[in-house]
Amino acid sequence: MADDNSASPHQDAHQDGTRLATDALVRAVTGELADWERRELAAFTARRPESKERYVSGSGLPVKRVYTPADLPADWSDIGLPGRYPYTRGPYPTMYRGRTWTMRQIAGFGQAEETNERFRYLIGQGQTGLSVDFDMPTLMGLDSDDPMSLGEVGREGVAVDVLPDMEALFDGIDLEDISVSMTINPSAWILLAMYVAVAEQRGYDLDKLSGTIQNDILKEYVAQKEWIFPVRPSMRIVRDTIVYCSQHMARYNPVNISGYHISEAGANAQQEIAFTMAITKAYVADVVAAGVDVDDFASRLSFFFVSQADLFEEVAKFRAVRRYYARMMREDFGARNPQSMRLRFHAQTAAATLTKPQPMNNIIRTALQALSAVLGGAQSLHTNGLDEAYTIPSEQAMKIALRTQQILADETGVTSVIDPLGGSYYLENLTGELERGIGEYLARIEEMGGVEAAIEQGFFQREISDTAYDFARRKASGDRPVIGVNKYVDGGEAEKIETHQLDPASEARQIARLKRVRADRDPERAEAALRRLLAVARDDGANLMPATIEAVKAHLSMGEITGALRGVFGTYTETPVF
Template sequence: MADDNTRRSERGTARLTTDELARAVTDELADWERTELAAFTARRPETRESYLSGSGLPVRRVYTPADLPADWSDIGLPGRYPFTRGPYPTMYRGRTWTMRQIAGFGQAEETNQRFRYLIAQGQTGLSVDFDMPTLMGLDSDDAMSLGEVGREGVAIDVLPDMEALFESINLEDISVSMTINPSAWILLAMYIAVAERRGYDLNKLSGTIQNDILKEYVAQKEWIFPVRPSMRIVRDTIVYCSQHMARYNPVNISGYHISEAGANAQQEIAFTMAITKAYVEDVVATGVDVDAFAPRLSFFFVSQADLFEEVAKFRAVRRYYAKMMREHFGARSPESMRLRFHAQTAAATLTKPQPMNNIIRTALQALSAVLGGAQSLHTNGLDEAYTIPSEQAMKIALRTQQILADETGVTSVIDPLGGSYYVENLTCELERGIDDHMRKVEELGGVEAAIEQGFFQREISDTAYDFARRKANGDRPVVGVNKYIDEGEPEKIETHQLDPASEARQIARLQQIRADRAPDRATAALEHLLAVAKDDSANLMPATIEAVKAHLSMGEITGALREVFGSYTETPVF
């Protein structure tokens, strides 16, 4: 009788090729379905006739080696093209993801206190949420801002507001993400002006400004100008940062808001890649080499409820992006092909009924982001279905990330679900889905034409309606809402309370700054900005930096530029 070593050797020499293994497994699967499976389901049928992923892809009951990619190089190794398994060779073994809890409310001083609280709790990056007037380029004393100042984020009108926002925070030591789009370049100008006044080296500043205006027309519906001048602003920020801010990401291309508007996982990554292609084409058209700016492009995705699909989604979009940058744009540097992304757990999944369940939802969604290789992460507060998170909710959300990093062991191995028959198959399905959507967009004439024709808007609307219908009829279970519902009084939790005097204080400060500034300098800065705006080949950033240094307000800048760029009204989609 052969010993164990001999038997292992014989098995090694009899190892099947990949094709042989796939055929053998396929034959065995068919036999299993005819015998064990058929007999078992005859006695105990499955609970549903069909199973679907969160984005509607069919889910088979079992996956095998036959479902793996035919080419091993599509899976590959971490830090190596096509980066399916992660952008860096060591991933979390070398550096844990940045823990970046978003914060913003009231005046700058109030948000600054929250920032310092979160830093003291171990947060490793700042993320700023701005109020609706700031997002829309309106001043706090604008008639349309009444009642909205500081309510859903921090109010920033003029440069002194930005100085107060980052008071006693060293901007060279901590990365700063700013979630803002139509007025993003003005906030970036203020951030630069603060850094210059403090004597910082701009090349040492790290972080990102969202600045993804195309997804506003697609999903979030916050814009100031028409599509073409808005694209010009994004282009100018990318070019400026590539020349002056080596570590700063001038655009954070966002699938998150596409998802929150109702898109599924497949649409989220496909539409994000279509938008990315449009931005890159716009910058390359100015003569800037793709390798000069592509390494500073960054991305922002949601981490939704379907754990395995979310992991596969992150892997699929990373691979697609790498191939697009190399094969379509001719990128040569690996840094230009590495998709780096921030993830946020899904606010749209959080519920008012049984709010403590939101802690569990957030933890599992955060896990999928980590298993998918996120570079930074925001975990939602349990009370976000009600209002801006309280300090307690933010602390629990941050501790969720810290427990994941320090107690679960998920940081010890890179891409631990790599090689999973299901996850690899789903990764390939989602990558093919991106390609299919990209072809549709190109057939429509590109992203701008597709926006004007309502393509993205209709796709998202149809998906959102289908999800709402399935949730209403119980086909999509939501614990505490349509399943396991509590009777009686709803659970009470602590919520954040906005200081009602904050709006009046902000308006008073804005008006005082206008009264105290040097009028000649403000007038000259605005005239220069308008002259630059009329020359499409000129870069808006230097003139905007001078404008904010002259204490021109957000609303004064956007209001004047409307005379040059015009305004935009969307054609409704039904």
């Protein structure tokens, strides 16, 4: 489908007339601003000087005292209309008037049965999409009975070792009826294989499944530091999942390219979106190089961003990255289908802003961060629990977090108008500044030889660590206020809140099930599936997904699969950055 957003001669003439009128307005406003500064402002500040505070956005961009029409983009098409290239104002023409964002509260702890119970609770409270958090052993491709897993099984997410775990995780849940997101990276393709296997066992149509696996391995080397294999074979796995889903799962998103973790590692808003776009460019180039047309897969790419504390910068950030992505896909990769240029994203409120002191303040922080995500046009949203500075959220905290989204959707009126802040002098100027910043960062990365070279040279890591250090220094000095921590601090006893308690017997139950599955499986089928998987892994042109699906159906475990593939792909050790 061709992009039909080109302007007609009548529109061009109208835009020329509008531009002349705008130029006249800008000249008039610029003169009035100078007069205002010379008269009212000078007289007022002589009597009552402004504070000596350095006014900057959350990412350090200078913030002027006041913004005027002179700060709007010269070309109206930079702002445009929702659902029309370059999608600054939203990927779809109706946005929330047609469909409210998906309310996708993340859950995961203990055994699959325990998380399944939490899923059912949240669905009963009105949640419209599932999001699964996995424990550290699962994230790292280790089995629950591995010595390295001791004490971590089910602690920070659900434990999944073998296919029966995935079956229990979604027991009684119609996977054709609800979207499922899985927060998993180095072992993502194995979890996807298990998900496919469950769907096939139930007789589902794979083309009707919706959701995403995070599967963004490059940001692991940049920020989160969870990997199994070196960069190149890890990229191959991401490529294989994208190609497989483009051929077999029409509604499924095979990668959720994540700025969230880049931000949580210490990056500012500018770095979050710039580094995410650099990583996106690397993935798209890799799949295109494998012979897949960009319009055959780009519509299924999805994104995951944080919604941080600076409300206006966050709204501008979402608009800027949406516009940059549209232009990059059309101009750099030749995308023709509008769906290939529409950036769709999930947002999560910022875990790094949550505090142990005065934890009830976290409800307010989360509500405002959720508002910025909605004003920025998010397609789905997770709101953090008030207790997440302590542990994974309790049922009560999750209910409050979900109600926060429901109040935004049903009581505030923010769903009635698309991009209600569009046209704001400040917001449009900030959107343009952030978009230019993405381009400047990508130019520097290209000069280094691309994303992989920049990772190997420690570029991303240094940029993030420098920003994180500066933020920590400003927070310690009080220059960056954090209510309850360095400002308005309570001197009395800390507030007591309900927190989640993990069943101490959960780990033993999980290990027992894993051993039982290993003992009961068909050993010949398991051995044949492993041989087939290794043969495919040695052939870089082959796709790993079909062999992995057969491996999990043969009840090979997560650790057995990754352990065997280490012998083919090797391991990776990062060069430390100081």
